[in-house]
Amino acid sequence: MSTLFDLPQHGSSRSERSEAAGRPGPDPEHLLTGLNPQQRDAVVHTGSPLLVVAGAGSGKTRVLTHRIAYLLANGAHPGQIMAITFTNKAAAEMKERVVELVGRRANAMWVSTFHSMCVRVLRRECKTLGLSSSFSIYDADDSRRLITMIARELELDSKRYPARTLAVQISNLKNELVDPETAAERAGNDMERKVAQVYEAYQRRLADSNALDFDDLIMRTVELLQHHPAVAEHYRRRFRHVLVDEYQDTNHAQYVLVRELVGTGPTDSGVEPAELCVVGDADQSIYAFRGATIRNIEEFERDYPQARTILLEQNYRSTQTILSAANAVIRRNPNRRDKRLWSDAGDGEAIVGYVADNEHDEAAFVAGEIDRLVDDGTATFNDIAVFYRTNNQSRVFEEVFIRLGLPYRVVGGVRFYERREVRDALAYLRVLDNPDDTVSLRRILNVPKRGIGDRAEAVVAAHADQERISFASALRQAAAGKVDALNTRARRAIAGFVDLLDELRSVAVESDVAEVLEQVLERTGYRAELDASDDPQDATRLENLTELVTVAREFTEARGGGAEPTGGEAEPSAEAVVAAATPAAEDAEEETLGLPADDSLSAFLERVSLVADADSLPESGDGVVTLMTLHTAKGLEFPVVFLTGWEDGVFPHMRALGEPAEQAEERRLAYVGITRARQQLYVSRALMRSAWGQPMTNPASRFLTEIPEELVQWRRVEPERAAPQVRSTWGGRRADRTGSDSAQAGLAAHGMRSTPAKGWKDAVAIKLAAGDRVTHDKYGLGTVLSTEGEGPRATATIDFGSAGTVKLMLIGSVPLTKL
DNA sequence: CGTGCATTAGTCGCC
């Protein structure tokens, strides 16, 4: 079996790179060999915007890298090229592959994520926007902390207006490029009004802290380009080729950013629009919940009327059997550009299906198969991945794997940069770098514990507010005894803290990042505290901090000597950072980030905050089975893939059952999952699964029934006994949930062998038609507006008057009576 | 005695 990833591994490509470095540009035609006709078209196309619709496994990265190389070989200067990706890993990989093709001069290109690209622009143009160049970048966690503080100050009911919800809403507004003022004007209900109010305060506080959040990076760059034509023209003149990867994952702000960057017509002084090439696949758009809008790729031709579209349908990854299954499932999505993946690799093995009694049985089956595959030499552990819909489904697999001694790793969990100790340490660095960074300052105020409690913090915050000074200044005044509301004890504690920061700051001016970090850990007592603890978790924390110091050291070395970091024994996460943080991979061109060359602290923090955001997906493990969610699996491939938990309510997720748009997204997720497999695909479901401590009977996933029967070889089907128990297992406890939720519990599960629709009919309790009057246990009286679907899929949209209009599934347990 | 710290329990469930 082949390797997991068909890209060169880090180590092996280095020699090729240096060889290529000396070579002049390659013969352009040479870059076209080995490409199929569509790929070739995409590489050579010129003169109008280009949309490359790249099906899963169709050689998308190859097209992008070859297109860039081809541009370079035909006279484009590397400095004229900007390529935008969604992850740092993708950016690094793309750059590396272009370097392999054309040599080192490719390093002068801007190949980066949307966010890194914006930071770069913003650092250079910060004065235009009234920012200081040492602005901090707040990630989602920092944002939420700040929003929590604001909500508390505004005395919002934390139950009605949870910080999390507020944060999401504000982020959505920013993704739509809506400013606080407009948000306030548009607010139509209580929630929206509160959101607008918090949003307004939040932006003010960000500015006070000299900070931008992740969404700001995009929004402010758009603002810059829109309001400062000279700046826009500068970039447009410079970047004549803009390429965007994973275009289906862009949100509205990113769409506008690209449009502003490229331009839609000549500027005043006659700079023509740049050449735009976007690559993506609407069928793999699975990030709507993050604000991505599939519209951008679907409407590309409308946005850019001159656009040419090229479809890549030949797949180089999977067997035809797998592709046929993927095609059959995704075909059910409405309003989609028809696209059929095909392969000349042959049919390969049939898909193996398995109906388990419960989730433990399912896990045991998966484990057994893995054991067998590895035993008979069909696959290695590395070749195998197990996917599930939500993270909590991993537990049962872990249990079985541990019991059987199968090596595995769960991808997902808490990432390196989200660990508390790492964030604490970084918060110290950030405060040293940007004293106004209030979120970081308040984070470390009493970490480790030094006797500055909530009350003292609140007093200082109030003082800052009253005197209209920064929190940092207020702290200083408190230390000097100028804040009356504080008692001596708190005052002394604060004075100690301020002194500590001053000491550290003097260390920071003369030492490199690693040393500063060391001193932080020493002088704050952070390390000592962990050392003293006998909690095994704290030992891990200590290791993580040591790892962070290593990252910092390698960063400094790489930056100083230009030497590649070795990263030999570092953890994958650390390696990923260093790889992305290596300035050697940065532009060697004249214009740099606008950072003082010696300001390694700022540079380090910036890199870390941008890398931390990436769904840093760790390189293939060492002889272990990979467990992850379907979302995480995107962009990866494995010879053997287990798709588990294919049950209505689990996958598609409960929440999506009544929502066509969400269901379409779930179906795309299924498509992504199926197309990760190269040779062997397994699909399984469990008849019974405990959820929230209660057993639930789940019917087969509708996606399962959409896979043509002839492609699947069922290893075990549902026992053909009498119609299974249909009684709801739900207590009244959850009767307050939506109707379709509780309806789930009653869905009867049937086997897959005979035509399922017939078997299901019995479970349908009620037949309704538009106009029928009904009564519902929770919603009361209602009128049926419309009905959809048949058998187990039957739903009705019912107007319950003041209780609202609700879509319900019409099965067994739904507490609905026809009048 | 007041203030702050640590430890519990109930809340939960979202990629």
Add this chain to the structure above:
DNA sequence: CTAATGCACG
């Protein structure tokens, strides 16, 4: 993960 409790220190 937050509120509510007991415990310790100035």
